[in-house]
Amino acid sequence: MFTGIVEETGRVEAIRPGAAAIELWVQARLCARGLKAGDSLAVNGCCLTVEKTRARGKDKLLRFALLKESWSRTNLQFARPGAGVNLERALRVGDRMGGHFVTGHIDGLGKIIRWEKAGKDYLLEVAAPPEIMRYVVFKGSIAVDGISLTVAAARRKSFEIWIIPHTREVTALSERRVGGAVNLETDLLGKFVERFVIDRMPSRGSGSNADRS
Secondary structure (H helix, E strand, C coil): CECCCCCEEEEEEEEECCCCCEEEEEEECCCCCCCCCCCEEEECCEEEEEEEEEEECCEEEEEEEECHHHHHHCHHHHCCCCCEEEEEECCCCCCCCCCCCECCCCCEEEEEEEEEEECCEEEEEEECCHHHHCCCCCCCEEEECCEEEECCEECCCEEEEEECHHHHHHCHHHHCCCCCEEEEEECHHHHHHHHHHHHHCCCCCCCHHHHHC
């Protein structure tokens, strides 16, 4: 479990395709402290398991194995050596909850259709498929590349978010461009509410006549 508060921007060191999984190496410093094999780390919002660590000066190289599902569903498939990735360590009991509950299970990809400076801040507009937009609500939370953000406007096929300069500077958003892909995870609460409502709905054919029988 994560909060969507990015701790640092790591760098992709290498990507090596394999028969069963894709090997991803990421260079990190802050998030690598105390990190060991078997620990979880959110990389662009995708919960990955550290398989191996290797020291590199003050930094560490972290190795992950991405299954084809994670590869095809996330924007890590477009990453190249040197690219920035948002990193966040797993939430610990007693930590401050600065963002919202983020599972690290990516729902799908969005496409940046507007990314521009607006006054002192920035405006980000992301187009997303219907199965994601159904959970996007005005003033609701959404994780974009693992960053906990608030929806400023929700349209039929896209949503807008205001980004303060600090968020842009300390995350990989500074490297994003119009047309680029971003990982999206919608608010967990909305999914559970929908499931609960569907389960509570009467099944077809259970009308008043059926109730009397």
